[in-house]
Amino acid sequence: MWTMMVDASSGLLLTSLWLLRIWRLHLHHFCWLNVLSLVIPLAVGWQAQQTVQHQTRQILQQVERTQTFELYAFPDQVVNTKTSLRGIGELANHQRVFFHGRPLKNQASLQTTKRVQLQVTGTLSLPQAASNWGAFDSLGYARSQGISGDLQISDVSRVQPVPTASLTGMIHQWRAWGLAQATPMPKQLRSYVQSLLFGDRTAEFRESSTGIKKLNLIHLFSLAGLHVYVLLNLWMWVATLLHFRKEASECGAMLLLPLYCGVAGGAIGLLRATLAVEQRYWFKLGKLKRSGLDYWAITLMICLLLNPWDIGQLGFQLSFLLSFTMYYCRDAGNLKKTMILNLVGLPLLLYYFYEWHWLSLVANLIFVPLFTGILFSLILLNYAWQLVFKSTIWGTETVLQWFSQITNWLATAPGSLALGQPPGWIVLLSIILLLLLMEWWSWKQVLCLGGLVGLTVLLIHFPLTGEISFFDVGQGDSIMLREPLNRSVTLIDTGGKPNFFAKQGQPTVHLAPTTTIPYLKSRGISRIDNICLSHQDADHVGDLTSFLAKFKVKRVIIPWGMNRNQHFMRKIKPYLNQTQLLSVKAGQTIPATRLQVLHPFRPGLGENQDSMVLYGQFAGQKFLFTGDLPQNEEHDLLKHYPQLRVDVLKLGHHGSKTSSADAFIQAIAPRVGIVSAGRHNRYGHPNQETLLTMQRHHVRLFNTQTMGMIRYRYGGLLRQPEFKTKWKETRHGNQSDN
Template identity: 25%
Template sequence: MYMLLKIPFRLLLVYSAIYIVSTMYFQTTIPSERLDSEQLLEVTGTNQIKIDGDRLRGFVQYEGEFIYVTYRISSEEEKMRLERFQWQDAALRLRLAPSELQRSSHPYAFQMAHYLKMNRANHYAEIIEFVHLEEQKTWRSTLESWREQLRKQIEHIFPQDLHWEAKALLIGDKSDFTTEINEQLQILGISHLLAISGLHVSLVMLLIRGTLLRLRMTHETTHYLLLVTLPLYAIIAGASPSVLRASLMAFFVLLFLKPGSKLSPIDALSYSAIALLFWKPTLFYFPGFQLSYGAALTIILSAQLLRRVKNPVVQLFLISLFTQLSLYPILLFHFYEFSVSSIVINILYVPIYSSFVLPSYLIILCTSYFLPLFSEWYVMIFVPIQRFLLQVTGMLAELPYQMWVGGAISVTVMGGITLSILYAFIALERKQWKRAIFIFVIPFILLESRPYWNEELVVTFIDVGQGDSILIELPHRQGVYLVDAGGVLRYEQKEAWKERQSLYEVGRQVVVPLLKAKQMTTLDTLFVTHADSDHMEGADEVMERVRTKLIVYPPGSEQKELMAELLNLADERKVAHQPITAPKQWQVGKTTFRLLWPHQDAIITDDNDRSLVLEIIHGEYTILLMGDLEEEMERQLAKNYERRPGTYVLKAGHHGSRTSTTEEWVQATRPDEAVISAGRHNRYGHPHEEVIERLKSHQVNIRSTAEEGTIEYRFK
């Protein structure tokens, strides 16, 4: 082992780069496969199998390859049995059937195919039956058992409202994190404090070293025991990129910690990265890997600058500033935004967590085994203080304008910004302050001005499954409108054991990522066409994450429960809202908007017939958005509708239902293209065949979100 590390670093780096890049290339270019037919396979379990509600998902291993499997649990008793089972290295005999991998709604939503590639899975399937389950005793399953025992001990000694934080800090388990917790940490830019990293590893190693020395072990024995303990601790702590990076760095430092041998921090960081990527090359694609190594590299390379500062508070501020400036290209590439307030927030939170919160959790956990009375006493003092801190965290996260949305960037742009940051740091080292500031600021100015360069009207029909959501972006960012926000139709009242902790939310997981990728921080108007859940259930999720100036809706729909809840939320957030009726017309720049329906004097008894019908006119182009308007009201509109010359795009009413897109309306509008917003394999059979045939008979080109995903039009 030691002789291996004597290989010239440059040679090792070249060989490693060739291996890692080639492995990543072949791994990510091999197409994912699904089983051609139902098969009975002998597979090995992993610790990446999770149970949420009535669904089991995760990875199993088969002949050196990974398969992503899903399973619907049939009863509460079966769920309890599966939850108790030790999956790591278990021998499983599974009856597997082909399973369709769902396409992502748009490029900025969660990419399941990419996730499978990152985890080296080339197959995906559904479990039809567990034919045989048998736990196996291996070193990995033993470590996983220890981890489970630690998890139970944490749940025993800490109150339930602190379980999520205690598990994250002590064993790297974030399974109890809610959407609200994740968003608070992201807004404040303190997610890294809840990820086990160098600070955690240092504290744990100091604790172990001090204990071993007090037990009168020699320094040499202690040294070697630490070398053995580090990888074990990394696995028990969850083996996340930050854990592995910190543990491996400490491992290499200890390995070279002998007379006449020196290992610089940059060498230790490089060796740890090489070791990790040799083990799992696709780790390079993980945001956690990139952020963890990027932060460590920034701190190491800026050490000379930091040494010039003697004030510890200023030094902490500079560390936070340099780290955020270095990492924001990575954050934009993956998340399209980053926290501006984190630069200041970290000055407060890093000392609190490093000197009080983390040590307290460690002391309480350790003493709970051999000094339980002291542990209980410490808990009584610690818990109220920590609850207060978490309340403050929640209040700080509610403050507005903390996130800067830079939008989606390409790998090329990310590389360019990174090079500019590197050049700015070089200028700082040379004490060229004005040049450094100028170089830092230029990318921000260019990114911030991007939306105003666009000269086109962009209309995006977002794939929200069985629902509607249309995004309208005016030229030069003169306005941003969202017509509906999609939603999930939830029909059945599930039993308690079937309820999932992670619910699918269209607004948060589909609409908001698209808005942020397009650098949209404000909606000028949110049009809610009517109060059906597949059109507006996601509206509250959008409004909570994107500033909204005005909500408009058809009169009468405010009596519906969903609309009433949305308007109450709007009042809480001081968002203006009003009902709107036709005829109404307004113009922004070269774009004209006309509200065609509902008329103020119309007698409406059906919710779908309340739908707002919006016409957008931009030069020779006309776009008609029909909501869920039904046939009778369409016929009324058709009687008085005058078609203008030019190209027409029709958003077909009611997802292509036979009760809309009537012959009269098609003849009156004579669309060139029709867009149908419907879910793939939806239970209603939308779009109905009669509608498809009707449109085809008029030579209308038909496009569907069910087939194409999100559809975007650009009109000059």
């Protein structure tokens, strides 16, 4: 919330200075035009906000109540896999919602190009904001899509196609038909066709495009202006073959481009390019001349009028930033232009993705002309060949596989830098300085930019403050301890789903890449000194291999005897050549930290009763981390450490009544308790009995269920240590940042 207030104040100040400057230059008409261009989007945005608030109030009246809904969905917005049914739909009151539930047994019921009506039973709630810092802004994305609800489906009683005569419905049907025609194609070609031509990022595409994303080549698949101009040139070539007059060809393009924009999913990059081309044709018809910057500005205003929420999305920001940059470096050579575009877009990419690979510059120089000149045309030709001859051109799949393999190989080469997330004001200032350098090159500006980059690196990688962060990993535990100046980084447990010990051949689903890992990367963390595993349960160690694969981990520390657990050792064995495995017991200290091991007293296999208990003091506050330690072992702990007192207790076993005995809480006298448990978990954690115990002993509770991620910061310029939560505590979890 504070960040939003700062951004709003900065924007208001800069806008006021801009208008004042125009007025003082006696450009009064231009000044009023600027005011008008600001007021109209603000009015539209205000109206959109009122609509969202009205829908929010409606949902809150029926939240957590199981009801029957009539749900309408277009076939291109529904995904029905072996594991889940999900998509975007519309309720009978025209409210757009996310929906998800168990997969439909009758797969054929959704194999249609028509709109479908589903009668479903489920619960409707508000879209949930990200519960961890650094995670994907799901609430912002929902707003940009006009989605105001989240429907959890428990049962589908009826599915039937329904006719639609609207242009929107017809466009969705054409898109569904187009996607279906690509289904028989080979895997790599199919995923490229669906992504490039129809804007559908499938799981297949995400799986094969890891290197493309790491090398910042994803813009090739973003349906940007590049694709529009390729398709436009193709249309003009076809029109020439058909002996169309130039005016007729241009009118045809004016009609076909908006239709293709809809069929391709209406991505912001595609919409921007389409509007720019349309303006050129319309102004040409009116015999009016405008500069490229005029087209850019008018397109920006139209897009903001159509959807003000889009301005908070990376696709919108990057598309308009790079197109603005293209206008100013239009006379530069390809090499210089590519370098400029990469440098200008870099601060924005770092703000969202936190890391950068130096080979991305080389990859863009090589692959952009290759992709646009050869691969895109080859993919387009293959799709046309598939439509006519129901087959693909020999060798295309192999070429695309080579392309993916090469990009994946380059992405794994040394040179990936975990730079972290720069503050928003530094991103804005960096972009301004880079754009100014394009116009007026001076060593002063270069030194200023270099100093800004150096300051950012120091702020991110050598913070003056330390932190203890309790991640929201659902029904599990994961805690990060980072010393001031980045002296050491320790992780206590990793979180995870219960399939960590799945049978061989079954896929392992990792939660860390979307919960904890983004936050670590946003803090510029690329190495972890210690990963302390409290015990062997999957909700504490299930994501271990995900961290070992993505970070340099110096030590994995387990409780005494857990190395005899064959299931655990089988999972970690492939990584033992790159990390050290240590077994610890009571009385030892975790290397490079202030953490002391208080338990276990005897060897075990890593069961709850063998949990590693850690104790440490940070800025005068005593912390105790107990894993899933049961009450009997809590009693043993007090026998060995009768003088044990703590300020902050991470409650054992997610607040279960099997831990946190009344006598234990009374003896250690914590002032603050941390509960890490999943929302609506089937175990009922935290237990009511435990909550009453905490209340009886005046323990202030922080709960990831209702507060999201919990962060304790100390040292540096802080006057005193502070707790901060991702959400303000409310019942339904649709909170804003504290």
